[in-house]
Amino acid sequence: MRKFWAAVMVLAAATLSGCGYNDIQRSDEQVKSAWSEVLNQYQRRADLIPNLVNTVKGFAAQEQQVLLGVTEARSRVGSIQATPELLNDPAAFRRFQEAQGAMSQALSRLLVVAENYPQLKSDANFRDLQAQLEGTENRIAVARNRYIKSVQEYNVLLRQFPVNLTAMMFSYQTKPNFAVEDEKAIAKPPTVDFGKPAAPAAK
Numbered sequence: 001m002r003k004f005w006a007a008v009m010v011l012a013a014a015t016l017s018g019c020g021y022n023d024i025q026r027s028d029e030q031v032k033s034a035w036s037e038v039l040n041q042y043q044r045r046a047d048l049i050p051n052l053v054n055t056v057k058g059f060a061a062q063e064q065q066v067l068l069g070v071t072e073a074r075s076r077v078g079s080i081q082a083t084p085e086l087l088n089d090p091a092a093f094r095r096f097q098e099a100q101g102a103m104s105q106a107l108s109r110l111l112v113v114a115e116n117y118p119q120l121k122s123d124a125n126f127r128d129l130q131a132q133l134e135g136t137e138n139r140i141a142v143a144r145n146r147y148i149k150s151v152q153e154y155n156v157l158l159r160q161f162p163v164n165l166t167a168m169m170f171s172y173q174t175k176p177n178f179a180v181e182d183e184k185a186i187a188k189p190p191t192v193d194f195g196k197p198a199a200p201a202a203k
Helices: 003-017 022-057 064-077 086-089 090-114 118-122 124-159 163-169 180-186
Strands: none
Touching: 003 163, 022 086, 022 090, 022 118, 022 124, 064 090, 086 090, 086 118, 090 124, 118 124, 124 163
């Protein structure tokens, strides 16, 4: 009897492997890993914001609208529960993407405001925060690109025969991805290097 059940288990394992079940599991784990790194880098950016806002406030307290915009954008981002289950909910994923996009826009406006305050631009703390923000934006772009590729591979796998039958049997669905339009924006992180002197005007 034991030999019979052992044979059944071997046959089942071989069947699942041949129909792509194991490939789905492996690809799904790659997507989750890539998503975790995206969240990690977004959290790194969110952690920089309170110090950045307080530093700007010290030199440009009158810029209340811009400062409030950054704070509110960070609050909206923090209100979204970015769990792995979010990857199976296109609407929730879109809300997350929109919130992060609003955060990027608010930060860009804040950095533009800094141009009007020479003392702020020369402040050592502000310059350090700028460098950290620039590095974080670059890491976000890399992490998102890795996630995009992982999702593309996963979604293509689920559409292939006979894996598509296995996916249908176990209710696996394609996962949402970042929009192309948003990728064009994220590919150009905000310029935060205010240390370079302006070029002299042509005579």
